[in-house]
Amino acid sequence: MLACEQQGEAEILWHGDRDLKGADAIVVPGGFSYGDYLRVGAIAQFSPVMDAVAEFARDGGPVLGICNGFQVLCEAGLLPGALLPNTELRFLCRQVDVEVVNADTPFTSSCGQGQVLSIPVKHTTGRYYAPDDTLAELEANGQIVFRYAEGWNPNGSARDIAGVSNQAGNVVGLMPHPEHAVDPLTGSADGALLFASAAARAVAA
Amino acid sequence: MSAEATSPDLREEARALGLTDSEYDLIAQKIGRPPNGLELAVFSLMWSEHCAYKHSKKLLRRLPVEGPHLLMGPGENAGAVDVGDGLAIAFKVESHNHPSAVEPFQGAATGVGGIMRDIFAVGARPIAVLDSLRFGELDSSRSRYLLDGAVSGIGHYGNSIGVATVGGEVYFEGPYEQNCLVNAMCLGIAPQERLTRSAAAGLGNHLVLMGARTGRDGIGGASVLASAEFGDDDADKRPTVQIGDPFEEKKVMEACLELLDRELLASLQDLGAAGLSSSSSEMASGGKVGLDIDVAKVPLREADMEPFEIMVSESQERMLAVVEPERLAEVEAVCERWEVRCTVIGSVTDTRHLRVFSGDELVGDMPVDALVDDCPLYDLAPEEPAEQIYPAPKRTLEPSEDLAENLLALLGSSNIASRRPLFEQYDCMVQSRTVRRPEAADAAVLQLAHDTGGGSTAIAVSIDGNGRRVACDPYWGTVEAVLECASNLACVGAEPLGLTNCLNFGNPERPHIAWQLSQSVDGMTAALNELGVPVVGGNVSLYNQSGDGPIYPTPVVGMVGLIPEAERAAAIGLGFREEGHVIAMCGTPQPSLAGSELAKLRGEPLPTALPQADFAAVMQAQDAVRDAVRAGDLASAHDIAEGGFLVAIAECCLAGGIGAKLEFPDSADASYADLEPYLFGEAVGGFIVSGTREAIERLAQRVPTDVFGAVGGQMLELATGERTARVSTAQLRSASAALASVFA
Numbered sequence: 001m002l003a004c005e006q007q008g009e010a011e012i013l014w015h016g017d018r019d020l021k022g023a024d025a026i027v028v029p030g031g032f033s034y035g036d037y038l039r040v041g042a043i044a045q046f047s048p049v050m051d052a053v054a055e056f057a058r059d060g061g062p063v064l065g066i067c068n069g070f071q072v073l074c075e076a077g078l079l080p081g082a083l084l085p086n087t088e089l090r091f092l093c094r095q096v097d098v099e100v101v102n103a104d105t106p107f108t109s110s111c112g113q114g115q116v117l118s119i120p121v122k123h124t125t126g127r128y129y130a131p132d133d134t135l136a137e138l139e140a141n142g143q144i145v146f147r148y149a150e151g152w153n154p155n156g157s158a159r160d161i162a163g164v165s166n167q168a169g170n171v172v173g174l175m176p177h178p179e180h181a182v183d184p185l186t187g188s189a190d191g192a193l194l195f196a197s198a199a200a201r202a203v204a205a
Numbered sequence: 206m207s208a209e210a211t212s213p214d215l216r217e218e219a220r221a222l223g224l225t226d227s228e229y230d231l232i233a234q235k236i237g238r239p240p241n242g243l244e245l246a247v248f249s250l251m252w253s254e255h256c257a258y259k260h261s262k263k264l265l266r267r268l269p270v271e272g273p274h275l276l277m278g279p280g281e282n283a284g285a286v287d288v289g290d291g292l293a294i295a296f297k298v299e300s301h302n303h304p305s306a307v308e309p310f311q312g313a314a315t316g317v318g319g320i321m322r323d324i325f326a327v328g329a330r331p332i333a334v335l336d337s338l339r340f341g342e343l344d345s346s347r348s349r350y351l352l353d354g355a356v357s358g359i360g361h362y363g364n365s366i367g368v369a370t371v372g373g374e375v376y377f378e379g380p381y382e383q384n385c386l387v388n389a390m391c392l393g394i395a396p397q398e399r400l401t402r403s404a405a406a407g408l409g410n411h412l413v414l415m416g417a418r419t420g421r422d423g424i425g426g427a428s429v430l431a432s433a434e435f436g437d438d439d440a441d442k443r444p445t446v447q448i449g450d451p452f453e454e455k456k457v458m459e460a461c462l463e464l465l466d467r468e469l470l471a472s473l474q475d476l477g478a479a480g481l482s483s484s485s486s487e488m489a490s491g492g493k494v495g496l497d498i499d500v501a502k503v504p505l506r507e508a509d510m511e512p513f514e515i516m517v518s519e520s521q522e523r524m525l526a527v528v529e530p531e532r533l534a535e536v537e538a539v540c541e542r543w544e545v546r547c548t549v550i551g552s553v554t555d556t557r558h559l560r561v562f563s564g565d566e567l568v569g570d571m572p573v574d575a576l577v578d579d580c581p582l583y584d585l586a587p588e589e590p591a592e593q594i595y596p597a598p599k600r601t602l603e604p605s606e607d608l609a610e611n612l613l614a615l616l617g618s619s620n621i622a623s624r625r626p627l628f629e630q631y632d633c634m635v636q637s638r639t640v641r642r643p644e645a646a647d648a649a650v651l652q653l654a655h656d657t658g659g660g661s662t663a664i665a666v667s668i669d670g671n672g673r674r675v676a677c678d679p680y681w682g683t684v685e686a687v688l689e690c691a692s693n694l695a696c697v698g699a700e701p702l703g704l705t706n707c708l709n710f711g712n713p714e715r716p717h718i719a720w721q722l723s724q725s726v727d728g729m730t731a732a733l734n735e736l737g738v739p740v741v742g743g744n745v746s747l748y749n750q751s752g753d754g755p756i757y758p759t760p761v762v763g764m765v766g767l768i769p770e771a772e773r774a775a776a777i778g779l780g781f782r783e784e785g786h787v788i789a790m791c792g793t794p795q796p797s798l799a800g801s802e803l804a805k806l807r808g809e810p811l812p813t814a815l816p817q818a819d820f821a822a823v824m825q826a827q828d829a830v831r832d833a834v835r836a837g838d839l840a841s842a843h844d845i846a847e848g849g850f851l852v853a854i855a856e857c858c859l860a861g862g863i864g865a866k867l868e869f870p871d872s873a874d875a876s877y878a879d880l881e882p883y884l885f886g887e888a889v890g891g892f893i894v895s896g897t898r899e900a901i902e903r904l905a906q907r908v909p910t911d912v913f914g915a916v917g918g919q920m921l922e923l924a925t926g927e928r929t930a931r932v933s934t935a936q937l938r939s940a941s942a943a944l945a946s947v948f949a
Contacts, residue, residue: 002637002655032365035452090948091360091630122364122632180634185652185775187634187642 003179006192007199015047024202025062025106026053027195028069030122030177040083040125041071050076062106062198063171067123070163070173079166079173080138081130086123087156093122095187097149098162098176102142105165107172110197117190119176121154126175128157128164135159141167146174215245222249228581235575243513243561243569248576250479250517251486254747257580260713261745264585264726272739274702274767277400282326282475283393284741285400286702288767290657293397294664295329298337298390298707298763300746304446305387309354310361313387314449315521317362320391322475322524325458328401328465329393332636333651334363335668336373336389337707337761341382342599343619348377349947351385356948358449359389360630366451366458369639370631371649372666377619378673379598383751388707388744390668390763394656399465403474404491405527405553410471412485412496412551413533415540416457416523420506423447423480423519453522460543461524469532469539476523482516482576484525485551486559490577495556501564502550512563527553587723588716593811595676595757600808606877608851608923608930611885615802615848616855617940623859626944640771641665644860646778647696647844652771663771665699667764671847672709672757674887677800678815679721683728683760685815688823688889689846690764691736695827696842696892697774698834699766701736706743706762711755713747721758722747729760735820738764769835777834779843780860781916786840786895788854788865791910792826793819794845796886802848803885816888823890829907830892838900845891851884851923853893855937858921864934866922867914873926880925 004010004027011021020026033044044050050072057063057078065073073079086092095118103113111117130138135158138144146163153160155175163174178191219229222245232248233239240248254260270278276293277285283297301316313336321331336359341348352375363370368391405412423446464470472492474484481498489496500515510518528536533549540547554560559576561569602614615621628643640663641650648667654660669690675682691701706729711718733740749756768774781788798804799812833839841861845853858865872880894904895916904910921937923930 031367032452035365035450037452090357091364091632093629093632093634120634122634177634180637183637185640185654185771186637 003182003192003195006182007195008202013049015049018048018052020052020056024205025064025198026056028053028063028065028072030067030069033068033072041068041075044072045076054078057171060168060170062201064107064194064198065173066177066179067175070175071125073171073173078171079164080134081128081164083125084127084129085125086127091124092154093120094154095120096152096154096176099147099149101147102145102165105145105169105172106201107194107197108145110193110200116149117193118188119178119181119191121176123175126155126157128161130158138164143167145172214239215242219245219249223253224249228252231581235572235579241569243516244571246513246517247482247569247571250482251576252580255478256483258745259580260583260585260747261708261722262582264723267726267730268740269730269733270739272703272737275739275741276397277327279740279742281402281742282323284703284705285327285329286741286765287397288653288664289662290660291397292653292656293329293395293400294392294765295324295327295395296390296392296705296763296765297323297742298388298668298705298761299323299744300386300388300707300709302384302386302709302746302749305355306385308446309351310358311446311448313355313358314362315447316387316389317359318449318451318454318521319477320389321366321368321454321458322477324391324393325461326403326473326475326524328399329395330462331368331391331393332638333392333649333666334368334370334389335666335763336370336387337668337670338373338375339381339386339672339759340377342377342379343947345382348382353948355387356627356630362449362451364632366455367635369633369635371633371639371651372643372668374668375624375627376672378757380595380754380756383753384749384756386709386749386756386759388709388761390705392666392765401465401473402491403472403488405472405488405494405496406492407471407527407529408553408555409530410553411528411530411533411549412498412553413526413528413536413547414503414523414550415460415526415545415547417450417453417520418504418506418546419515419518419520421510421514421518424514424517447519447521449521456543456545457522457524460540460545463539464536469528469536471527471529474525476525478519480516480518480520486573486576488525488527489559489573495554495558495560495573496551497554497560497562498551499562499564502548504546504548512561512568516561585713585719585723586716587720589720590717593813594717595811597808597810598805602806604807608884609932611803612851612855612932613936613940614806615852615885616937617943618802618806619944620802621848621852622943623941624944626948640775641697641778647693648699650697650768650774654771661770661772663768663774665694665697665766665768665774667693668761669693670759670761672759673805673811674800674815675725675760676757677811677813679724679758680728681815681817683725684732684818685889686760686762687729687732688818689844690762692827692844692889692892694764694766695831696779696834696844697768697777698831699768700831701738701764701766703741704733704738704762704764705741706760708745709749709756709759709761710747711750718755725758725760735824773835773837776837777839778841778860779857780841781857781863781865781895782840782861784863784917786916787898787901787912788867788893788895788914788916789901789910789912790850790891791829791894791904791908792891793822793909794888794891796849796882796888798882798886801885801887818889826890826892826908829904830894833904838903839894839896841895843893845893847887849885849887855921857893857895858934859937859941862934863916864918864920865914865916866918869913869925875925
């Protein structure tokens with residue numbers, strides 16, 4: 001909320017509503033939806049609001065999924081792949097270096113190609129997985145948006161993948177938390193670039 | 206089972222529930238007849254140490270409970286202090302020791318859930334958790350199991366509900382082997398006008414139960430009654446450790462905060478120990494009213510629960526509110542939106558009795574005063590032991606005159622090694638307030654900019670308590686804990702506002718334990734009076750002992766302080782920062798090896814006294830460090846604690862990722878035996894600081910400050926005359942990472 005408010009008008013959408021309130025971009029945030037008691041994100045994908053988000057995404061609207069939001073978007077079939085338990089099988093909270101692999105998405109256009117961002121991760125189920133042929137396709141299509149910088153992969157993700165996009169590039173998901181890196185006082189402001197990208201695009205449109 | 210019928214004499218059952226014969230007789234006298242089973246169950250809990258503080262209440266009256274920043278003191282669900290801008294910080298620490306010793310994951314998880322309910326019960330949004338843990342030595346598989354379970358449980362609850370775990374402490378000592386300690390502290394923030402008290406008021410108002418359904422969890426001692434009434438074969442239905450559901454609590458919390466924000470509740474209380482029994486009687490007592498409860502209306506997880514089980518169940522994630530009839534529909538609407546169960550289970554009366562109905566049948570009728578106020582309070586019979594009652598720790602380090610060897614052994618020891626493998630399992634940043642994360646500074650720092658609408662203030666919080674030091678000297682050990690907590694706050698520029706405590710002790714009916722408790726409370730009182738800091742609330746956990754003997758006496762204190770400018774706190778940490786900065790020690794601690802970590806590693810017997818802290822000198826150093834940090838003068842500040850001077854220096858190197866070169870020209874001729882207490886001895890009141898030469902000189906004008914060297918390189922080098930030691934920062938890091946293997 002704070003990260004979005006820094007860049008423009010922000011509204012909280014209620015899980016039970018289908019009204020997107022005319023948003024230019026949607027962020028599906030982190031958190032343990034439904035306690036993550038079932039497979040992570042498996043229940044939240046059925047929230048009424050997700051019908052509207054899916055339609056918005058199909059129409060090319062920019063959607064960003066962060067952590068649990070990434071997991072929800074994968075469960076909803078809006079993003080390829082899945083998130084598995086970390087190789088250490090524990091919750092891990094750590095500031096990591098994340099490289100912008102594709103600066104040509106609605107959420108990375110304000111970043112430099114190859115720019116390294118300092119952003120925290122905090123999750124138990126963040127190991128990105130997809131079959132090898134899918135991974136090859138993602139590489140070929142430029143759908144790998146973020147990678148953990150060398151030596152920073154905290155969870156055993158395939159090919160150090162921290163975030164991916166759909167084929168059209170308008171839906172992006174990542175495990176690190178850019179919204180916790182928008183204030184130098186709390187450690188880093190690098191994550192603000194993702195929200196600034198979306199805001200710049202909305203203004204331009 | 207009717208309250209009016211003549212009950213059989215339940216004296217045997219009363220004994221099994223922990224009541225003495227004279228307490229049983231007193232209950233019968235207060236009710237005017239022998240209690241029935243339900244009443245006995247309720248009384249046995251309300252008159253337990255946990256609820257009535259019958260062995261500690263008289264002592265606790267010695268503690269200072271007044272202060273200029275205090276908004277709400279002991280007696281409410283949590284105390285609160287004024288942090289300016291119309292905001293309050295509510296905070297409290299509580300134990301969940303025994304459940305955690307039985308089932309560490311759920312025990313610790315529900316400990317966190319329970320303390321959060323205390324915080325939002327007073328109308329404050331939980332913003333941070335800290336924990337204080339004690340286990341046996343790590344060479345015991347039971348200790349490692351308890352540690353792993355407790356850490357996972359704390360993370361499970363705090364991470365998923367979205368409250369940052371910003372700090373804590375853990376010690377490993379033999380006397381906690383059977384009886385681990387899990388204390389959890391929570392802080393919450395609220396507009397001052399939203400602070401809510403729990404007293405029930407308004408005749409005819411509804412009593413509303415919110416949250417989870419009630420099950421048989423947490424029905425502990427009262428199962429004696431179950432066995433007596435329903436046959437032994439039913440006892441196995443009654444697990445005594447509660448199961449936490451953080452998602453349910455998140456919904457309950459949001460619903461409660463919205464209800465309070467919209468002023469729809471007359472009062473609010475959480476259900477913790479003793480469940481509905483204690484929450485209802487405390488609400489009634491506070492409001493000087495009576496309450497009628499119909500247990501048949503309580504939503505149940507298991508249909509066949511007996512009325513007494515419903516009254517004593519400790520099922521988690523439940524809250525009790527008083528609601529005016531005309532507000533009920535709005536309350537129900539808010540709860541429905543949050544998908545929180547909300548049921549009218551009774552009403553406020555003028556009877557001053559807690560009357561329990563099951564449908565139309567009256568099944569219990571107890572005077573509220575008798576439940577809450579009439580439990581007999583006992584005087585302790587303290588007796589100072591003639592000699593140390595704890596055995597010497599097991600030796601794990603042979604005495605040596607090799608400085609580097611001793612330093613690395615200390616850094617790798619379980620009580621000093623980096624806590625990173627633990628705190629990385631906790632979300633320390635959710636809600637975006639955390640300016641200083643664990644091991645970045647001596648205290649956690651949380652900015653309040655989002656709460657104050659852009660204001661600059663921050664709060665700092667630290668939790669401390671070293672049981673072995675208190676076992677050496679209950680009075681001065683406790684003084685140390687309080688002063689050290691204030692020193693930690695000073696290192697980030699914070700002025701203490703209030704303190705919460707959890708007194709973890711053995712059986713107070715034993716004279717030596719009574720002596721520890723009484724000395725400890727006196728020490729805490731003395732230190733708080735010197736600091737001018739009040740106790741805002743807390744908790745007592747007694748009877749922490751096993752066949753192996755009592756735990757170390759462990760008063761845990763959590764202190765909250767105010768920082769005028771968050772940016773200053775963000776610029777300071779414990780780590781050395783810049784090549785060429787001057788390193789100095791400020792303050793005049795009188796360190797000794799007695800009771801130190803080094804003495805522990807060497808298996809030396811615990812002494813029976815610690816050096817007495819010089820209050821004025823310690824506070825002078827704290828004031829000087831705090832002011833220097835607030836002025837932005839220092840690059841780093843770190844309180845010297847476990848392991849002493851050299852360990853503190855090594856910690857500054859590790860946190861900053863840079864080396865240091867130290868020289869001690871004055872002690873060039875000193876023997877090793879003279880040098881050792883200085884380098885590894887422990888005492889409160891010393892700080893390692895670094896900064897420019899001018900900054901250190903300014904500090905020296907306020908407080909005795911000795912310059913020892915300079916920051917730089919990747920070696921920690923030390924020279925006293927001919928004696929030298931050289932350790933690389935990589936070696937320091939590797940030693941300090943010892944706990945990683947425990948979680949591998």
